[in-house]
Amino acid sequence: MKKYFVILFASTILNVPLNVLNAQTGVGASAQQYKLVDPQATKETVNLFKNLNRLRSKGIMFAHQDDLAYGVGWKYEPGRSDIKDVTGDYPAVYGWELGHLELDSAVNLDGVPFGSMQKFIREAYDRGGVITISWHLRNPLTGKTAWNPAPGTVTSILPGGEKNELYKRWLDKLTGFLSALKGSKGEYIPVIFRPFHELNGSWFWWGKDHCSPAELKSLWEFTVSYLRDKKSLHHLLYAFNTDKFSSQEEYLERYPGDAWVDVIGFDVYQRGKGDSANRQFIAQVQNMLGVLELLATTKQKIPAITEFGFGQVPDSLWWTNTLWKAVSGHKIAYMLAWRNAGAKAGGFSEFYVPYKSHASAANFVEFYKLPGTFFQKDISRESIYK
Numbered sequence: 610m611k612k613y614f615v616i617l618f619a620s621t622i623l624n625v626p627l628n629v630l631n632a633q634t635g636v637g638a639s640a641q642q643y644k645l646v647d648p649q650a651t652k653e654t655v656n657l658f659k660n661l662n663r664l665r666s667k668g669i670m671f672a673h674q675d676d677l678a679y680g681v682g683w684k685y686e687p688g689r690s691d692i693k694d695v696t697g698d699y700p701a702v703y704g705w706e707l708g709h710l711e712l713d714s715a716v717n718l719d720g721v722p723f724g725s726m727q728k729f730i731r732e733a734y735d736r737g738g739v740i741t742i743s744w745h746l747r748n749p750l751t752g753k754t755a756w757n758p759a760p761g762t763v764t765s766i767l768p769g770g771e772k773n774e775l776y777k778r779w780l781d782k783l784t785g786f787l788s789a790l791k792g793s794k795g796e797y798i799p800v801i802f803r804p805f806h807e808l809n810g811s812w813f814w815w816g817k818d819h820c821s822p823a824e825l826k827s828l829w830e831f832t833v834s835y836l837r838d839k840k841s842l843h844h845l846l847y848a849f850n851t852d853k854f855s856s857q858e859e860y861l862e863r864y865p866g867d868a869w870v871d872v873i874g875f876d877v878y879q880r881g882k883g884d885s886a887n888r889q890f891i892a893q894v895q896n897m898l899g900v901l902e903l904l905a906t907t908k909q910k911i912p913a914i915t916e917f918g919f920g921q922v923p924d925s926l927w928w929t930n931t932l933w934k935a936v937s938g939h940k941i942a943y944m945l946a947w948r949n950a951g952a953k954a955g956g957f958s959e960f961y962v963p964y965k966s967h968a969s970a971a972n973f974v975e976f977y978k979l980p981g982t983f984f985q986k987d988i989s990r991e992s993i994y995k
């Protein structure tokens with residue numbers, strides 16, 4: 610309080626705008642100042658936004674989906690992480706997935722127990738890590754998976770639709786999960802929530818061919834308003850993300866508007882192997898990042914690569930020779946590598962970061978050592994919730 614009055618006094622005497630003094634003293638970073646979706650966002654949430662924005666001019670945080678739960682050849686070993694096995698350090702950002710929470714299942718669609726997930730989230734937050742959450746929620750109209758589009762699904766869950774009540778019950782379950790995330794002082798753990806991802810593709814029920822831009826925007830607004838205004842959740846940053854895109858116009862086609870989004874991103878995967886595929890990936894990512902950064906600057910949003918990967922990383926130098934060439938020099942906050950599921954049914958192994966004996970592990974260590982890549986130790990030093 611006292612400090613605030615000193616600043617107020619200085620502001621009046623020196624005729625310096627309050628927000629400039631506040632920024633310099635670290636007092637009172639507010640949701641209004643950063644134009645967050647949630648004007649009542651908690652202090653830790655505002656600070657997370659502020660620090661993601663500050664740090665993006667210094668380096669890119671490395672993120673990994675389900676990092677602490679399992680890796681290639683192991684599951685639920687306390688403290689273990691494939692990233693840590695290879696580098697000695699954890700990622701800076703941790704991605705988690707809530708599919709099947711809506712079914713009251715004890716485990717998510719990939720078998721991760723929701724209780725363990727909450728413990729992993731607290732553990733990562735305690736060492737200063739960042740949390741982002743996606744949700745491959747089932748199709749509320751058909752009851753089938755997120756990958757089961759059916760005409761009319763989106764309108765069915767909007768107000769007046771036959772499944773609106775069901776969707777609200779699902780959002781209540783989501784609220785239950787999110788409101789259980791608390792730090793040691795009882796404060797809520799901020800979460801970058803990333804609903805309806807890859808919405809310019811057509812593989813999910815909320816995808817491009819299955820609803821109009823206006824319907825998607827209504828769904829987005831309804832969801833955010835419900836969580837923020839009805840359920841009073843104030844520890845979320847909202848991430849909007851597309852799949853690959855080729856122009857700003859395409860990127861913004863389904864953008865719900867600046868008042869509804871805090872983080873903007875896209876998902877991108879390399880598919881082909883070899884020099885020409887690498888060059889194509891670099892060019893494609895650079896083009897998309899150009900659009901994203903411009904939008905982030907004009908709209909005052911946080912830009913990020915919300916998912917990426919090269920399945921099984923079949924190129925031992927990919928990290929420094931391709932990925933780093935694609936992203937270096939770009940001021941994005943983080944990039945999230947998808948999950949190291951390991952062996953799946955049918956014998957196929959799914960992973961996007963190296964495990965200890967993988968051929969790209971040595972190159973990943975080089976990538977880790979670059980001054981422009983941030984992992985857990987870099988981020989812990991920055992106290993991003995303060």
Ligand code: BMA
Pocket residue numbers: 706708718719745948950959
């Ligand atoms: C996909 C794959 C699936 C998984 C889904 C949701 O890309 O990894 O195996 O079920 O994400 O996590």
